[in-house]
Amino acid sequence: GAVVSQHPSRVICKSGTSVKIECRSLDFQATTMFWYRQFPKQSLMLMATSNEGSKATYEQGVEKDKFLINHASLTLSTLTVTSAHPEDSSFYICSVDRGRGEQYFGPGTRLTVT
Amino acid sequence: AQSVTQPDIHITVSEGASLELRCNYSYGATPYLFWYVQSPGQGLQLLLKYFSGDTLVQGIKGFEAEFKRSQSSFNLRKPSVHWSDAAEYFCAVGSNQAGTALIFGKGTTLSVSS
Numbered sequence: 365g366a367v368v369s370q371h372p373s374r375v376i377c378k379s380g381t382s383v384k385i386e387c388r389s390l391d392f393q394a395t396t397m398f399w400y401r402q403f404p405k406q407s408l409m410l411m412a413t414s415n416e417g418s419k420a421t422y423e424q425g426v427e428k429d430k431f432l433i434n435h436a437s438l439t440l441s442t443l444t445v446t447s448a449h450p451e452d453s454s455f456y457i458c459s460v461d462r463g464r465g466e467q468y469f470g471p472g473t474r475l476t477v478t
Numbered sequence: 479a480q481s482v483t484q485p486d487i488h489i490t491v492s493e494g495a496s497l498e499l500r501c502n503y504s505y506g507a508t509p510y511l512f513w514y515v516q517s518p519g520q521g522l523q524l525l526l527k528y529f530s531g532d533t534l535v536q537g538i539k540g541f542e543a544e545f546k547r548s549q550s551s552f553n554l555r556k557p558s559v560h561w562s563d564a565a566e567y568f569c570a571v572g573s574n575q576a577g578t579a580l581i582f583g584k585g586t587t588l589s590v591s592s
Contacts, residue, residue, distance in 0.1 A: 370521075396577045407568065407584045408522075413577060457521055459580075464529065465510035465572035467580055471521040 367391050368460050370470035377448055377477055385443045385473045387458030392468075393438035396461035399431075401454050402472075408457060414441040448477045480505050482571050484583035491559045492591050499554040499586050501569030511552040512570040512580065513543055522568065528552060529574070539563070564590045 367390040377383050387397055395416050400408040412433050413421040420433035430452075432444040445452050453476050459467040483502045491497050503509055510529050514522040526537025533545040543554045552569060566587050570580040 398579050405587075407582045410579045413579060415577070455519075461577060463576045464574045465512075465578065465580070466527070467572070468524070469514075469522040472519075474519065 368458065368468050368470040370456075370458060370473050372473060373471060374474045375476070377475070379449055379477055380447055382444055382446045383448055383475060385445075385456055385458075385475070387441045387443070387460075387470050389439045389460045392460060392462060394441075394460040394462075395438065397435060397441040398459045398461065398467065399433060399441070399443050400457045400459065402457060403454055411443075411456075445475065448475070450477045453477045480571070480581055482569050482581050482583035484567075484569055484586050486586045487584070488587045488589065490589040490591055493561050494558050497554075497556045497559045497563070497588070499567050499569075499588070501552045501554065501583060502550050503552065503569070503571045504550065505571050505573075505581075507573045507575075510572045510574060511543075511545060512572070513537065513541070513552070513554045514568045514570060515539075516566045516568065516585075518565075525554070525567075559588075559590055561590045561592065564588055 369388045371386045397414040399411045402408050411426045414433045414435040416435045422428045435441040457472040458470045481504045512527045513525040525541050526535050528535050528545045541556050566585045568585045569583040572580045
């Protein structure tokens with residue numbers, strides 16, 4: 365299967381600062397990647413669809429100015445949480461769309477905002 | 479509305495006993511169905527998938543699932559559970575359209591007792 369990496373795996377930041385999370389597709393050129401958010405003991409909720417070379421498509425209720433997504437190449441998508449607050453603390457997971465509904469997931473990034 | 483329902487939030491099974499995790503879906507298009515497993519603090523690992531053909535699919539780690547269109551179900555089974563199977567299990571549905579995100583169920587936590 366496809367190999368997807370995320371960096372960092374864990375990050376702690378202070379309230380009001382910004383954090384960038386990288387998602388890399390190591391063996392597949394991904395036109396589309398997805399960003400999910402997972403609260404403790406809950407399911408994955410789609411935040412946005414990241415499309416290479418164009419603007420991301422955000423799900424209803426997700427603030428696009430707060431969660432900036434950049435998909436500048438076929439192997440890299442980044443999620444920047446701007447002016448982070450404690451309620452943004454969560455587990456963020458990206459996935460690579462390989463077509464036919466098949467997605468491969470990164471290992472996730474645990475964000476803690478203090 | 480498109481959705482995935484996993485009726486069991488938490489299941490405890492004795493080691494060596496059989497397991498069945500339930501999943502029902504509601505989806506407008508031809509469903510592509512998946513089961514993922516997640517260990518604490520980790521990303522998602524694909525256990526198995528169903529796209530078409532034989533409705534009984536085999537996956538990794540001895541898991542299998544059966545697609546029943548008439549019941550809109552895709553239940554996961556394992557004949558003999560091992561302690562290492564304790565984890566969170568997610569059922570998901572998608573389509574064969576590129577760029578379509580998966581819809582996840584809320585997950586079932588599996589505990590294995592000795």
